[in-house]
Amino acid sequence: MISIIRKIIYGIIGILIIIGGVSIYAYSKQQSNFAKLKEVPPVTEDILEQIAEEEIEPEEFVEEEVPASSTNGIRERIKSALNSFLHQDIKIVGIGDSLTQGVGDEHNAGGYIGILDRTINAENQIATFENFGKRGNRTDQMLVRMEEEEEISESLKSADIILITIGANDIMKVARDNFVDLHYLQFARERVKYEERINTILTQMRELNNKAHIFLLGIYNPFAQYFPEIEELGTIVNDWNRTSNFTTSQYEDVTFIPMQDVFDQASDNLFADDHFHPNSLGYYHMAERVLEFLTNIEVEGGNDEEENGTTTGE
Template sequence: MRKRIFILLGLAFLLMLPSGAWFVSSSLSDAGSDHALSDSAANSSKTQQTDSTVSSSTDTPSREDDKRPFEQGIQDAVASVVNETRSLFISSDLHITAVGDSLTKGTGDSSGSGGYVGILKDSLEKSVPDASIRVQNYGKKGNRSDQILERLNKPNISSSISESDIILLTVGANDIMKIVRSNVTDLTYEVFEKEKDPYEQRLTSIFEQIREENEDAAIYLLGLYNPFNMYFSDIPELDQIITDWNMIGRNVVNEQENAVFIPVRDIFQYAGPGYYSEDNFHPNQRGYASMADRVLDYIEPDLEEYQNGTNGENSND
C-alpha cells in the first residue's frame, strides 16, 4: 500500500512538471477561486456564455473582472515588501550574487520582477536610495546541485562571487525531482534516504568552492518548501523528505563560517494556491514577495556589521 502511494506521488511529481502542468492546472481551475483560466479558456468560456444567454452577459461579471482583485492583491503584497521602510545602513557599495535553480531565476513570476531576487533588489534600493546596489542573478531552471557546482567554474559567475558582499543560494529541489524521475515506478522513502549523503557532499562542495573565490562574503542558503502540501497533505513521507533535505542544508551551513540558513517552508505550508504560479509548483509574484521579505529579515541584522567588516561569525538562529 505504501509503495502504491509513492508511485502515485511520483506520477503527481511528473504532472507538476512543465510538460504536464496543464493537466493539473486544468483540473484545479474550477476548484479554487484563486485560479484564473488561461486567456484561451477564458475567451472560450465567454463565447459559450454569449451563445447560450446573450441577455445575462451584460449583468454577470466576467472572469476578467474576477481576476482583477486577485491580481491587485498580488501587486499590493509586492508593494508592501518593496515600499516597507527598513532601518538599513549600507556604508559602501553592496554587491549581491544569487546562484541556484529556478527559484533564483524567478520561474513563475509572470510580472517580470525577477522573482525574489528582483523584488529584494527593489526593496533594498527603496530602503537605501543613496547606496549603490549591484545584484547579479545566475539562477538556471532545472539545475541540480551537481550542475550548480559545475557552473560555479564559469568565469562570469566566479568573478561575481569573488566581488560579492552577499551570496544567495537555492539548491536541492531538482535533486529530489531527479530521484522521482529515476524511480517513478518503484518510488519508496528508502531511495531518498540513499541519496542524502551524496547530496550533502555536493552541497558542501558548493560552499567550499564559493569560499575559494570569496572568504569573507556572507552566504545565505534558502531552504526548500513542499509544493504538494495542499494536495498531498495526507502523505507524511513527502513532508519528511523535505524535512530531511532542509536538515542537510542546516547541517552544512552549521559547518561554515559566516553562513545562514533561511527557512521558507512555513511561508507556503498553509498559503494555498494564491502563492503559486500556473504550474502549481513555482511561486507566483506574491510567493516570491514573501520569500524576499523573509530574506530581508535575515539580512537586516547582519548587513551593517558585515559592511563594517565585523561580521565573521556563523549566524544560523
C-alpha cells in the same frame, strides 16, 4: 427436471445481478473520490518532466498589479537595514535554480531577487545585483557552472552577499529516475550525496571569497496543498532542510533561511499555474523572509579580490 434447471439459471442470474450491483457501487464510489481531485493534475512522469523543462511565457511586468500590502511590508522591513547599507557599494549575487531565476513570476520581474533589488534600491542605489539562476539546476550542475563559467566565479569573488536556492531539482531527479518503484530510502540515500555536494559548494565559495555572507534558502513542499495525504513528501523535504541547516552551521558567516513554513502557513495561493514554482505573491513572501535575515547581518562593503585573498592572474 426442467423446473430444477430453471431454478439454477435464475440463481446464477441473481448472483450476477448482485455482483454487478456491487461493482457499479464500487466504481461510482471510486469516481466520487477521484472527483475531489479533478482540478489537480496527477503526478505523472510527464508532469515531472514538464516541471523541469517547460518554459512559462511571462506577462509584461505591471508594478500596479503587485499587492500593495506586501510591498509596504517589505519596505518597512528594509528601513532598519538602510544604515548598514548606506554609503557602501554592496554587491549581492544570486545563484542556483529556477527560484533564483524567478520562474513562475507572472510579471517577469525577477522573482524574489528582483523584489529585493527594487526594495533595497527604492530610494537610493544601495546595492548591485547579479542573478545566475538557471532553471532545472541541481547541486551537481551548479558546481560545474561555478568551476567552468568564469563570469560566475568572478562575480562570486567580489560579492558581499551570496543567495543560493538549490536542492529541489535533486529531489525531483530521484522521483523521475525511480518513478515506477519509488521508496523513501531512495531519497534518503540521495540526501547523503546532496550533503556532500552542498559542502563542496560552500567550500569552493569560501576559496573564492572569504568575506561574503552566504545564505542558503530552504526547500518548500510544492505538493503539500494538493496531496496532503502523502506524508512522505513532507518528511523528505524536512529531512533535506535539516541537512542543509546542519551543513551551513558548520561554516562561519553561512546561514540557512527556512522557507517551508512560508508556504505551509500562507492563506493565499502562492503557486504559479504549474503548481510547483511560486507566483509573484509567493516570491514576495520569500523576499520578506530573506529580508528578515539580511537586516540582521553586518556587511563590509567594497569587497575586492585582494581582500579576499584571491587574484585574477596576470
